[in-house]
Amino acid sequence: MNKKSVALFVPCYIDKIYPNAALATLKLLEKFGYRVIYPKEQTCCGQPTANTGCAKDTATLAKRFVDIFYGYDYIVAPSASCVSMVKNHYLEYIKPTKEYLHIQNSIFEICEFLTDVVKVKELDARFPHKVGFHRSCHGLRELNLAAPSELNIPYYSKPESLLKMVKDIEIVELKRADECCGFGGTFSINEPEISIKMGKDRALDHLNSGAEYIVGYDSSCLMHLEGIIRANGYPLKIAHIAEVLAGVVDE
Numbered sequence: 559m560n561k562k563s564v565a566l567f568v569p570c571y572i573d574k575i576y577p578n579a580a581l582a583t584l585k586l587l588e589k590f591g592y593r594v595i596y597p598k599e600q601t602c603c604g605q606p607t608a609n610t611g612c613a614k615d616t617a618t619l620a621k622r623f624v625d626i627f628y629g630y631d632y633i634v635a636p637s638a639s640c641v642s643m644v645k646n647h648y649l650e651y652i653k654p655t656k657e658y659l660h661i662q663n664s665i666f667e668i669c670e671f672l673t674d675v676v677k678v679k680e681l682d683a684r685f686p687h688k689v690g691f692h693r694s695c696h697g698l699r700e701l702n703l704a705a706p707s708e709l710n711i712p713y714y715s716k717p718e719s720l721l722k723m724v725k726d727i728e729i730v731e732l733k734r735a736d737e738c739c740g741f742g743g744t745f746s747i748n749e750p751e752i753s754i755k756m757g758k759d760r761a762l763d764h765l766n767s768g769a770e771y772i773v774g775y776d777s778s779c780l781m782h783l784e785g786i787i788r789a790n791g792y793p794l795k796i797a798h799i800a801e802v803l804a805g806v807v808d809e
Contacts, residue, residue: 564592565627567635567665569777570602572798576777578808579798583636583668586804590676597626605643608651609743617651620644628657632675633665636800638697638775641667646700667701668800669775673716678723683805686726689797690769691718692760692783693736694776703775707736717775717799724802730767734759741782757786765792771807775799 564587568580587594604619623644627633635641644665652658672678693715697703704715721729740746740756761783764772772787772794774780780796787794801807 562592562631564594564632564634565630566594566596567600567603567627567633567637567640568596569635569637569640570606571777571781572636575781576798578806579636579777579800582798582800582804582806583634585806586668586672586800587634589682589804590672590678592632595630599626603640603643604648604651605640606743608643608647613651620648620652624648624652624655624658624661627661627665631664632671633661634668634671635665636668636775636798637777638667638694638701638703639778641665641670642696642700667697667703667775669697669717669720670701670703672720672803678720681720681723681803681805683723683803684725684727685802685805685807687770688728688730688768689721689771689773689802690730690732690764690767691715691721691735691799692739692764692772692774692779693717694774694779695738695742697775698736704736720803721773721799724805727802730764730769732763732767734763737763739779739782741779743778746782753782754786757782758790761786761790761792761794765794770795772796773799773802 572579604616607615698706705711705713739760740753746753784796797807
């Protein structure tokens with residue numbers, strides 16, 4: 559057992575809609591020997607209130623997050639957007655205390671943690687399906703999980719490098735791989751027609767590329783895409799990347 563402690567942060571969408579993504583994250587962390595603690599007092603990170611302009615409420619949630627999660631060696635979550643909120647946006651609402659700065663340097667999205675901290679070289683998982691990998695915006699451009707197509711830099715992708723370790727998986731090539739799905743939190747509420755059209759474009763890109771599954775690291779985006787898939791009867795399924803890496807996708 560690794561002596562270092564990992565606090566498991568389970569964001570709202572995962573807690574209420576996709577709990578298996580959290581269980582898969584727990585399985586992965588324990589598999590690599592970490593002592594995982596789930597702080598039961600945890601609540602929302604404050605991203606929804608920040609998106610709607612409720613600065614005072616966001617500050618309250620940010621301070622609470624720091625109080626709850628300070629003191630652990632690492633904090634890991636299966637959600638790039640929530641990790642980015644804590645890591646990149648909290649200073650818009652709270653002061654840079656030593657407690658927050660520790661959290662800022664110790665919070666990781668699960669793929670980032672497996673790649674940069676654990677330095678995983680192989681995985682004991684099998685997924686005999688064709689998958690399209692959805693590169694959600696926050697992870698791509700705020701956590702630098704992969705190289706965005708608009709930057710003239712050598713290509714890399716931490717999540718896809720992990721997916722390639724999964725046995726029998728086939729990652730299909732998408733035409734517009736890092737295009738937004740259109741969810742955007744409150745954007746999908748304020749601009750539903752545009753949001754749905756963007757989601758359809760993403761779903762059809764996967765479908766036309768031969769994918770059976772859309773795999774991603776943000777359950778909010780997967781929820782949006784799953785709703786569009788069901789509404790239109792597309793022969794596609796969704797899976798959180800943690801489930802695929804842990805070998806626990808419910809097919």
